[in-house]
Amino acid sequence: MNSLHIHHNKKERRFAGSAQYRAQDAPPVAGRAMSTVIGVLPKTREKIITATKAIFLALLYIAFLSLATKDVYAADYGLSVTPPLLRVHIKPGKSITQVFTLNNLGQGDQTLVARIVPFTEADHQGNPVLNPKSTAPWLSYFSLANSTVKFNEPFTITSGATEQLILSLTVPDNAPLEDIYATLMISTYANSVDQGFQGTQLAATIGSNMLITISSVAFPDTILKIENFTPQANSLIKIGDLYFADSITPLTFTADVRNDGDFTAETKGVFRITRGSTPVYLEGILPVNVIGKSSRQLVNTDGQPFSFTPSLSQIGPHQITLEIKTDNSNTAASFTIVFLPLKLLLGLLVAVLIIVISVKLTTYYPKESVDIYKSE
Amino acid sequence: MTKKPSLDSKKIKYYLITFIFLASIFTFVNTSPIFADDLKSPAFEIQMSTINITGGDKSSTSYKLSDTVGQTFQGQFNSTGYVILAGFQYINTLTPFSFKISNLAINFGSLVPGTPSLLSNTLTVTTGSAFGYSVKAIEDHPLQISNGSITIPDTACDLATPCLPTDANVWSDNTRYGFGYNMSGTDVDTTDFVNANYFRPFPVQNIDNPVVVMSRGNIATSSAATVSYKLNVSGSQAAGTYQNSIQYIAIPSF
Numbered sequence: 368m369n370s371l372h373i374h375h376n377k378k379e380r381r382f383a384g385s386a387q388y389r390a391q392d393a394p395p396v397a398g399r400a401m402s403t404v405i406g407v408l409p410k411t412r413e414k415i416i417t418a419t420k421a422i423f424l425a426l427l428y429i430a431f432l433s434l435a436t437k438d439v440y441a442a443d444y445g446l447s448v449t450p451p452l453l454r455v456h457i458k459p460g461k462s463i464t465q466v467f468t469l470n471n472l473g474q475g476d477q478t479l480v481a482r483i484v485p486f487t488e489a490d491h492q493g494n495p496v497l498n499p500k501s502t503a504p505w506l507s508y509f510s511l512a513n514s515t516v517k518f519n520e521p522f523t524i525t526s527g528a529t530e531q532l533i534l535s536l537t538v539p540d541n542a543p544l545e546d547i548y549a550t551l552m553i554s555t556y557a558n559s560v561d562q563g564f565q566g567t568q569l570a571a572t573i574g575s576n577m578l579i580t581i582s583s584v585a586f587p588d589t590i591l592k593i594e595n596f597t598p599q600a601n602s603l604i605k606i607g608d609l610y611f612a613d614s615i616t617p618l619t620f621t622a623d624v625r626n627d628g629d630f631t632a633e634t635k636g637v638f639r640i641t642r643g644s645t646p647v648y649l650e651g652i653l654p655v656n657v658i659g660k661s662s663r664q665l666v667n668t669d670g671q672p673f674s675f676t677p678s679l680s681q682i683g684p685h686q687i688t689l690e691i692k693t694d695n696s697n698t699a700a701s702f703t704i705v706f707l708p709l710k711l712l713l714g715l716l717v718a719v720l721i722i723v724i725s726v727k728l729t730t731y732y733p734k735e736s737v738d739i740y741k742s743e
Numbered sequence: 744m745t746k747k748p749s750l751d752s753k754k755i756k757y758y759l760i761t762f763i764f765l766a767s768i769f770t771f772v773n774t775s776p777i778f779a780d781d782l783k784s785p786a787f788e789i790q791m792s793t794i795n796i797t798g799g800d801k802s803s804t805s806y807k808l809s810d811t812v813g814q815t816f817q818g819q820f821n822s823t824g825y826v827i828l829a830g831f832q833y834i835n836t837l838t839p840f841s842f843k844i845s846n847l848a849i850n851f852g853s854l855v856p857g858t859p860s861l862l863s864n865t866l867t868v869t870t871g872s873a874f875g876y877s878v879k880a881i882e883d884h885p886l887q888i889s890n891g892s893i894t895i896p897d898t899a900c901d902l903a904t905p906c907l908p909t910d911a912n913v914w915s916d917n918t919r920y921g922f923g924y925n926m927s928g929t930d931v932d933t934t935d936f937v938n939a940n941y942f943r944p945f946p947v948q949n950i951d952n953p954v955v956v957m958s959r960g961n962i963a964t965s966s967a968a969t970v971s972y973k974l975n976v977s978g979s980q981a982a983g984t985y986q987n988s989i990q991y992i993a994i995p996s997f
Contacts, residue, residue: 442846442847442848443843443844443845443846443847444842444843444844444847445841445842445843445844446841446842446843447839447840447841447842447869447871448839448840448841449830449837449838449839449840449871449872450829450830450872451830451831451839451840451870451871451872451873451995452829452830452831452873452995452997453827453828453829454827454828454829455825455826455827455828456816456820456825456826457824457825457826458820458824458825460824461823461824461825463825463827465827465829468839470839470841472841472843473843489997492875492877492958492960492996493875493996493997494875494876494877494955494958494994494996495994495997496952497992497994550994552992554990555847560889560986560988562889562984563984564848564850564984564986565850565851565852565853565854565984565985565986566848566849566850566851566852566862566886566972566974566985566986567849567882567886567972567986567987567988567989568847568848568849568986568987568988568989569844569846569847569848569849569864569988569989569990569991570847570988570989570990570991571842571844571847571990571991571992571993572990572991572992572993573840573841573842573993573994574992574993574994574995575840575995576994576995576996576997578997584820585816585817585820585821585826586817653874655874655996655997656997658997664960666960669961670874670875670960670961670962671961694816722758726754726758730754
């Protein structure tokens with residue numbers, strides 16, 4: 368209580384002094400006020416001058432900083448590119464241009480470098496295996512038509528801004544008829560690292576794939592083969608080439624497609640289930656590109672494996688078929704599944720057992736009880 | 744005096760026959776409709792024969808199809824000598840493919856031997872008009888002293904649970920030193936990064952291939968994964984400032 372009280376008194380004195388000063392002088396100009404203060408408090412004169420100078424210099428410094436520096440953000444990265452895929456069919460001797468739009472989504476300016484990286488392979492999901500060391504001769508077909516941005520030279524996009532890369536593809540008259548696969552890669556660029564920094568400096572690259580078919584015809588020959596077309600289910604029984612499955616259990620099917628040709632093909636087609644000649648289920652195949660000499664997983668239009676849930680009535684042999692029809696090549700694969708009401712029969716068996724047991728219990732007459740006392 | 748228990752076999756047969764009879768009726772009455780008519784509709788015929796001028800998605804309860812606009816390709820190629828198809832015809836969006844990293848500077852600062860330092864950042868991918876993507880990672884070299892060749896090795900994880908650039912494993916022993924990373928979040932292989940104690944070393948440029956750290960086989964909208972970087976040094980590690988560079992490569996599927 369005492370300390371609080373003392374503190375309160377001090378505050379009262381300070382405010383009282385301040386009020387007294389204002390009442391006595393109230394100078395309209397700061398300089399006059401200062402001279403008045405000096406006059407009123409001669410012992411603290413030097414201290415006030417020093418403090419005033421310090422405050423003035425601090426304000427000046429703050430004002431300088433606010434004018435001379437830009438906003439500083441955490442070193443983040445964000446970049447978008449469109450289109451993510453470029454598919455070109457082109458005759459030798461022809462040229463095309465395609466604009467790729469980059470947008471800086473980061474909070475700071477970004478210095479970037481663009482380059483073309485070839486690839487010849489890809490995984491089953493269509494992700495290219497890039498080969499940055501490749502020196503394919505066809506790399507010279509590509510150039511940038513921008514006035515300021517060149518391949519392998521840094522350029523800057525300010526935060527929130529957009530840059531367009533105008534890609535030019537010029538195929539010579541004597542170019543071999545083949546597919547060429549490349550990724551336009553845009554990477555962050557840094558030529559120096561803070562020597563006091565201990566840790567990992569991250570770099571980022573974003574890309575857009577290009578599948579180029581150099582051909583004198585619109586649809587060069589492709590050779591597609593469906594592989595590994597099988598049902599995926601635990602309750603399947605396989606005897607010879609026949610599968611036996613329960614008639615009400617959902618089934619999924621997986622398959623790959625292999626392109627043995629030299630040119631890219633697209634997987635247009637259907638997944639079909641028929642009973643006899645009557646189709647009972649149909650689902651589209653996701654149309655994706657299969658580059659030459661590669662395999663790719665076939666999926667439905669949702670990007671998932673094909674699936675089918677039979678109904679109670681769908682009993683007996685069913686033909687499961689995948690059909691791909693490209694502009695110059697057809698392929699199909701099929702097998703037979705015999706749907707049997709296995710779960711239903713099991714349920715019936717259990718039901719019969721329950722009924723039998725119930726009947727037994729309801730018709731069972733226990734031995735008559737014997738009155739031992741009476742018999743005695 | 745006992746009375747012999749008896750099963751009324753006639754009754755059982757009656758129940759059994761009745762049950763099977765009713766079940767059979769139920770099976771054949773409760774059938775799903777067959778959509779032969781729909782499948783032979785013009786929409787279906789379009790898919791499997793030559794497509795002229797049509798496109799888009801077609802669906803009913805028994806089928807889902809997506810087809811393309813057709814015969815202009817051949818004519819255009821013959822007249823102009825080229826055809827350009829930008830993007831994916833089956834994704835109706837103009838959203839670009841984007842990649843974000845929340846922090847490019849993983850600054851561990853001062854290190855305490857035997858006490859692991861953990862830092863993290865976030866990778867975010869939106870496929871936009873692409874159908875799938877992968878993000879791969881590779882480092883230029885292990886953490887290396889800035890003015891020399893001494894390195895902090897990439898982690899091999901615990902002695903009993905060794906890890907590789909393509910195979911995460913447990914790293915919880917503080918007497919095991921090195922630099923590694925853990926991943927969690929969307930589109931991360933959680934069968935490999937089972938929990939926060941599972942780490943991998945980064946693959947090294949010119950020695951290893953980049954490894955996939957995020958991937959998805961269909962459309963991703965702001966798929967975000969957290970990368971946790973772990974660094975643990977021994978007391979005998981030479982003093983100095985150690986640095987390296989890790990590159991993340993985000994490429995859409997084709």
